[in-house]
Amino acid sequence: MSYTNVQLKFSMFYFFVFFGTGALFPLLSVYLDDYIGLTGTQIGVVMSITPIISIVVQPLWGMIADITGKPQVILVTVMLMSAFIGFFYANVTAYGIIFIMAVLLAVFQSAIVPISDSIALSYVQRVKGNYGNIRLWGAIGFATAVLVAGRLSELIGANMIFYAFIITIVISASIAWFLPRERQSVSVNVFKGVSQLIKTPQYVLFLATTFLVFGPIYANNFYFGIFIKDIGGTLTGIGLAFFLAAGSEAPFMKFSKNLIQRFSLEKTLLVAAAISALRWLFYFTEPSLILVYATTVAQGFSVGLFIPAALQFVRDAAPKTVQVTAVTMYTAVGNGLGSWFCTFIGGVILDKYGIMPVYLLFASLTVAGLFVLVSIMMLQKRAEVQVHI
Template sequence: MGMPFWRRESVSISGLFFFVYFVLGALYPLLSHYLKSIGMSGTQIGLIVSVGPIVAIFAQPFWGMLCDRFQMSRQILSSILLCAAAAALLLLWGGRSFIAFALLYGLLHFFQSGAVPISDGLALQYAAHTGIEFGRIRQWGAIGFAVATLVAGLLADWFGLGAIFYVYTVAQLGAFACLRGVRTERSMGTVNVFKGLARLVRIPRYMLFLMSAFLIFGPINGNNIFFGLLYDSLGGQVAGIGLAFLLFAGSEAPFMKWSGFFIQRLGLEKTILIAGLVSALRWLWYGTSPSPTAVLILFFIQGFSVGLYLASAAQFVKENTPDGLRVTALSVYTSMGLGLGSMATNVVGGMLVDAYGILTTYTFFGVLTLLGLVPLTLVTWFVKRKDTVLQ
């Protein structure tokens, strides 16, 4: 007998998350090295890296509203994955100059930025129907990212840094294949997303959470950009950077899987608050110049902070926004953190590196995250959920 459909769908949606995050692990950790290898200056690399978050600020809400308006999340995500795969090859073949690479990189991010929030929406829908915890699905994204850092690094050593774009393309096709086994359900009637956005703005818990995401999510992504500089300044070897990313990303998976345990015992809001506090303490500790060995030994801090935060944050958005606007709400949240928050953090962080050094940048990350705990505290203890807004 064949595998039951619900089981096949579980494999498909886990595979989807594996590949959606595999593409991120294949491309971004080695992107700056690739740009340097084709003659880009440090300033040019910084400007190119900033293109992604800038595009995401506008692209993610666009894709979210499109999904909620037409109730075709799976079809839209299919198109996004194929277009992103094609854009990666264009980037490799045509992005030899600064202007050309920046434009094509922006095109890639226009499609790429929609994949994560739409996938989250599909997974949350699946979790609601099956009773499976979202963190158990989301953990496959962390596993995919971790495996990708190893695979892409090895292939880049064997065939050159350009290999990361081929790995990216193949992984997008893998995500497309897995998506074919994922079902979606349409809401009754169409959704007026512009009126829906006005409804989202009137949800105090959601707006406070967006403020928090801007302040907490930015440093999380800023660490992906600046960790290499930090590790080098601490006296670590270049080879240790790849090992650190592998350990960091790998540690997220078990904590995402265990997120349901923490949520059941502490509550959703307190789980997010604790994850944010651990993130703040981590950045402040990095700012004190610890030994590279200590950073590697305590790799699991990333899992306890980032893993718990990412798994719990998407669930918070789902539970505090209307069902018909779920993808829009997730996209705006991702745009605020991954887009606007990352852009602002990277710009200020880079200025601090030039003026005061990398340790000051990480102290800044810690202070920023502590500020992000303020709106989270309001959400946890003072601003209660109003179910009438979610109808």
């Protein structure tokens, strides 16, 4: 199978996976509020389920993939189960049942991105390809979905977001089955490998960086709409802002490999995190809506570079026998623990002080993540000096 054909399959896979994610999750809180009629507290509980569940579940799925040596089979399984649960989720209205559906969906859906990222990165490293060139289609899919699903919801019905999710996830699962079989040969006990990860200072410090930098990035998905409305935007304006922000990630992902090779992995991470911190600080100043639209490219610069660079860092730091576990642990800390912490604390701040101080929190955490990144760079320089001695 030629590299071009494989790249096309990966690109289609990421487009449909993130189209499904973009169709469902940015609009889920609106669905639960306007269509189901849940209270604000109930909506907050439902929306926080995925990050909480992923803290535990993502590393477990990674271990299962490493132990079986069949990450592709695991990936297709969790995708089909996500689609199956999504169908029931779309047809229930009682809060208790919605809570159960949200938990079940989180158990399976939260495994999709880290396992697929591990497969994709393993392939491109083996053939010396460009991960950014295929991952950028995820950003394009997400950006497109926010506009398309919102319009379909207005024309057909609010629960259309679930059917858009189901259809695209099933399409993605069918594509996933024909992706390259990137099987890791497990020659050591996976739990011993996890112990190795925990004893690797650079990896542990990078988990802290992920918590501090990615936590605000993912929590912003919950608060960005409130922020846009607060500075004078409409529901259409919220969709446009998400489209511009997510869409801007694609070109940066495309050129991420060249930038990493030119400026080094660590410097790329440092600059991307710094741009993210400046973005949150800018939002804290309560800028005009036009300026926010104009500066959405900051998300492309920060997220579009940080994601591929972070994944490469994690896989380089991890033993080959537990690389899926390493990626899922990294994702659990950022998508899970970091997202939950920032969402929860951000909600407390929102209730007491309003939306702008939430972004001061995000900026402060990201600056702390910058200091941790500097510590990692210092550790690596020290190790290089010792090797030369």
